[in-house]
Amino acid sequence: MKQLNVRSFLDRNAGLILSIPALFILFLMVIVPFVMALVTSFTNLSVKSLLNPNHLQITGVSNYASLLTDRAFLTAIQNTFFxxxxxxxxxxxxxxxxxxxxxxTALWQKVLKTSFFLPVITSMAVLSVVWTLLLNPSIGPINTILSLLSIEPQPFLTHKSQAMLCIITMSIWQGAGFQMMVFLAGMQAIPKQLYEAAAIEHSSPWQNFRYVTFPLLRNTTIFVILITTIFAFKLFIQPHLITQGGPQNATMTIILQLYNQAFVNGSYGKASAISILFFVIVLTVSLVQRNLLPKEIKS
Amino acid sequence: MSNKKFNKVLLLVTAILLGIIFITPLLWMVYTSLLPDEEVLHGILSIKNLFSIKLSFQNYRDVFNRVPFFNTIGLTFLFTGTIATIGLFVNSACAYAFARLPIPGGTILFTLITALIIIPFETLAIPLFLMLGVKCNLMNNFAGLFLPYCAKAFNIFFLRQYFLLLPKDLEEAARIEDASWYRIYFSIALPLAKPAIITCVILDFITHWSEYLWPLIISNKSTFETAQIGLGHFYTLPPIQWGDIMAYSVMATIPMLLIFTLFQRHIVLTNATEGLKG
Amino acid sequence: MQRHLLQLFQALLFSLLFCILSCQKKAPQSVTIIKLWAHEGQPAEKEALESIFSAFNASQSNIKLVYEFKQEQGYGSRVIAAALAKDLPDIIEIDGPYTAQFADQGILTPIDGLITEEMRNDFLPTILSQGTVNDRLYTLGAFESTVVLYYSKDILKECAIPFPSASLDNAMQWDLFLSLLQNIKDKKPGITPLETFIPWSGEWLTYAFTPLIWSNNGKILDNKGNTVRGFLDNQQSIEALQQWQRLFKEKLSDHSLPEGLFEQKKAAFVWGIFNRWPLYKKAGLNFGIAPLPYITTPKSPSGSWCWGMTTQSKKKAAAWEVLTWIVSAKNGILPLCKANAGIPSRLSAIELYSEYSETRSLFIEQLKTTAQSRPITAAYGTLTLEISSLFYDIALGATVKEAVANTVIKLENSIKE
Structure with a gap:
């Protein structure tokens, strides 16, 4: 009898019981830290005040104020947007x-698909290291090829105006395969009849793309752009590994600033302010995109 | 007509060229990892005497001699495996509950979960470090490494959508036969959702195998590093030997490649309707 | 494969052993354990340190020194993380200019109560000033560094330029130096008159070229390390930076060429760090050295990695004993300097190191008389980033006054905290 009671209790509350582990972890690992980040951003919490609590003070918005006038941080924002x-x-x-x-389904298409996708499943850290070798001014193959074409060797990552462009190139190369897969999935959902109808009207491949594929991929495109934008804002591994934000801050990014403030300088209050600002930026951008994109793509 | 043919050839040539450009850096990585140290310094010119160079696995051996690579790769497997396994059950159970079962305040709770997706991990990194690393003393500790990733709002959202699309027939039939919800979740819903779950597992695996920021923060010992962090350190560890570094890179990539190839086939083969056919 | 399995097995065995051993920790023992962290430099340097440490362990039986090498990349953040986890070793090695940051954060503890007057006087003054924050001594280094002018005897001969003197008394005045470079440029097209390693950027630029500002009686920072306004942007500093820009404007140096010009005999002079010496010797170059040129007073850079005691050390006396060993002339300084080509940090060690006092006495002379420590501020990381940016931008052709004004604005915010 008692056993039955327990069983029916368990069964009646199955929804709650099944969802509680995830809810609990999410609460502990997302909501609590988020609130903590918000609170910390209004204090001067640092290594100094953690080791000696007397130094801990509530400093109001001063972290934010100093960040928004801090040229180095503004450079980081600028680089990240660029x-x-x-x-x-x-x-x-x-x-x-x-x-x-x-x-x-042709063989060459399958081979190409794999080669486009390979960089995606090779991690960013590995690729950063590989590109550091490729772009090495003295032993890197790219400069050697350039010199064979009698072009001056380039400093690449060691030059202020080239470093970010190198990181951009390599990031595009790394991630394009992933978006390609998403687009392919989107294309599978396009009804074949549409292409057949187009074929009857002798439309060119370009017209096929322009009037059938692209319009029907609208939602996929929005999704891809949104995801890519957020990923782009998180730029960290490449500058952290390849350039440490240099030369001369040319590849300094928001997250690298966050990392440096927290884990190199030990200023957790200030770093938390950066993380909240970062959240606000990501939130704003995705809201704006969600509202703006469909119109632009229609036109 | 010939114009069309020309176009086709042009497309093919462009495509193949692009393919070559895309694959070259990775081939270069593998090539360099097999080169003797003195040839690495010759860069691309070493290709000229490709046939006289003895390619060898010496660099791979060097990696094992210079750093505890087994340790590193083992930790990485453990890290990704634990997250994928725990995540599989925790997230799918939650998703199933929100898809099928009554939960007090369910709609609000689910909206909240969806809202959490937008919070980037970067925003949580510092408090998590202070909480887990400093307060709970979990620096260089496995629990500290995987705990933040056990539940994932996006996976819950994604799996719930999938559960909602599944037909209810099987579950209703089981319900009539007096099966508990737990049983139904475990032996009916979970197998039915296999494609979605495998997708989650692969995505988790790729993301966490490549995970960088958190493993970097929560470790300050060279014996407690995932492959990514280990590589980051290895490549600045004097003496700089590019052959060794590339060997490390190749070895840090192979597991991900293998698992992806294995699981990818699975995705294609499984089908959402399989459960009903049987 | 089998060997690796074996290794794995061994690792398991060792960890088991370790567990057992650590359980037995409570057993009575009279040995004090001192933990130490060092940065992992070049293999030769690492080996030298290892043998210095094990020589210490062999020399007595009361203290057991347990050391760990930590990688240079991310070294600072490892120290911070360990400090928060209350897991700091007793002694840490740190990069000199960061002494102020770690002292301010409460990671380093002063050692001026432990050092004797005699010992203090034996150190080069730059070692002491690098280790002193708010009048308290925190760190001691085993080696020093400097920058001199290296010149190619062959190229100078071909240009009929007499070799510059290696004596500090005859250091070249800036205008004279530039006219020499101009002379070389006119006579030998294709030769870069001066190699400056600008692509190294980062710390190098701050370290190597701030002395030029000092040599015009300029400064980067006030003495308390609180402000750059009125110092970095005063007339002398700006003039010095304008002089520095002439190197690139008049094409006497190049900001984009990769390093190694001198080795390829494509550069006549090098603004070169001390440890280029063994490199150039090994390459069999025919070269000489001269003091750094100056604008009004000769100045030169200094600084190195150094050793300090942490606030979490409970065994100060024993830790001090270890530290004394590491910076002792015979046991610590000489073996290290022979490995990394560093300049001995103590007068008594310099005397013992005859090669140094003979062929490279200029290095020591500079350190004794013209050298200065890098600015002391808890925000050194930010400072050096901005200062090196400033040098770089100016090399690339930025308007000096504007660039300086920008840097002052950037720094005012972050340094005051």
Missing amino acids: FTVLVVPLQTGLALLFAVIVKG
């Missing part, structure tokens, strides 16, 4: 092109 503005359209465009090329 990266995003170049990577998102180029990567999305390239991915769409790839998807159109490899859509099909």
Whole structure:
């Protein structure tokens, strides 16, 4: 009898019981830290005040105020936006092109698809290291090829105005395969009849793309752009590994600033302020995109 | 007509060229990892005497001699495996509950979960470090490494959508036969959702195998590093030997490649309707 | 494969052993354990340190020194993380200019109560000033560094330029130096008159070229380390930076060429760090050295990795004994300097190191008389980033006054905290 009671209790509350582990972890690992980040950002919490609590003070918005006038941080924001503005359209465009090329079952298309996708399943850290070798001014193959074409060797990552462009190129190369896959999945959902109808009207491949594929991929495109934008904003591994934000801050990004403030300088209050600002930026961008994109794509 | 043919050839040539450009860096990585140290310094010119160079696995042996690579790769497997396994059950159970079962305040709770997706991990990194690393003393500790990733709002959202699309027939039939919800979740819903779950597992695996920020933060010992962090350190560890570094890179990539190839086939073969056919 | 399995097995065995051993920790023992962290430099340097440490362990039986090498990349954040986890070793090695940061954060503890007057006087003054924050001594280094002018005897001969003197008394005045470079440029097209390693950027630029500002009686920072305004942007500093820009404007040096010009005999002079010496010797170059040129007063850089005691050390006396060993002339300084080509940090050690006092006495002379420590501030990381940016931008052709004004704005915020 008692056993039955327990059983029926368990069964009646199955929903809650099944969901509680995830809810609990999410609460502990997302909501609590988020609130903590918010609270910490209004204090001067640092290594100093953690080791000696007497130094801990509530400093109000001063972390935010000093960040927004801090040229180094503004440079980081600027670099991150520059990266995003170049990577998102180029990567999305390239991915769409790839998807159109490899859509099909011919062997060469399968091989190409794999080679486009390989960088995605090679981690960013590995690729950063590989590109550091490729772009090495003295022993890297790229400079050697350039010199064979009698072009001056380039400093690449060691030059202020080239470093970010190198990181952009390599990031586009790394991520395009992923978006290509998303586009391919989107293309599978396009009814075949539409292409058949187009074939009857003798439309060219370009017209096929322009009037059938692209319009029907609208939602996929929005999704891809959104995801890519957020990923682009998180730019960290490449500058952290390849350039440490240099030369002369040319590849300093928001997350690298966050990391340096927290784990190199030990200023957790200030770093938390950066993380909250970062959250606000990501939130704003995704809200804006969600509202703006459909119109732009229609026109 | 010939114009069309020309176009086709042009497309093919462009495509193949792009493919070559895309694959070259990775081939270069593998090539360099097999080169003797003195040839690495010749860069691309070493290709000229490709046939006289003895390619060898010496660099791979060097990696094992210079750093505890087995340790590193073992930790990485453990890390990704634990997250994928725990995540599989925790997330799918929650998703199933929200898809099928009554939960007090369910709609609000689910909206909240969806809202959590937008919070980037980077925003949580510092408090998590202070909480887990400093307060709970979990620096260089396995629990500290995987705990933040056990539940994932996005996976819950994604799996719930999938559960909602599944037909209810099987579950209703089981319900009539007096099976408990737990049984139904475990032996009916979970197998039915296999494609979605495998997708989650692969995505988790790829993301966490490549995970960088958190493993970097929560470790300050060279014996407690995932492959990514280990590589990051190895490549600045004097003496800088590019052959060794590339060997490390190749070895840090192979597991991900293998698992992806294995599981990818699975995705294609499984089908959402399989459960009903049987 | 089998060997690796064996290794794995061994590792398991060792960890088991370790567990057993650590359980037995409570057994009575009179040995004091001192933990130490060092940064992992070049293999030769690491080996030298290892043998210094094990020589210490062999020399007595009361203290057991347990050391760990930590990688240079991310070294600072490892120290911080360990401090928060209350897991700091007793002694840490740190990069000199960061002494102020770690002292301010409460990671380093002063050692001026432990050092004797006699010992203090034996150190080069730059070692002491690098280790002193708010009048308290925190760190001691075993070696020093400097920058001199290296010149190619062959190229100078071909240009009929007499070799510059290696004596500090005859250091070249800046205008004279530039006219020499101009002379070389006119006579030998294709030769870069001066190699400056600008692509190294980062710390190098701050370290190597701030002395030029000092040599015009300029400064980067006030003495308390609180402000750059009125120092970095005063007339002398700006003038010095303008002089520095001439190197690149007049094409006497190049900011983009990769390093190694001198080795390839494509550069006549090098603004070169001390440990280029063994490199150039090994390459069999025919070269000489001269003091750094100056604008109004000769100045030169200094600084190195150094050793300090942490606040979490409970065994100060024993830790001090270890530290004394590491910076002792015979047991610590000489073996290390022979491995990394460093300049001995103590007068008594310099005397013992005859090669140094003979062929490279200029290095020591500079350190004794013209050298200065890098600015002392808890925000050194930010400072050096901005200062090196400033040098770099100016090399690339930025307007000096504007660039300086920008840097001052950037730094005012972050340094005051």
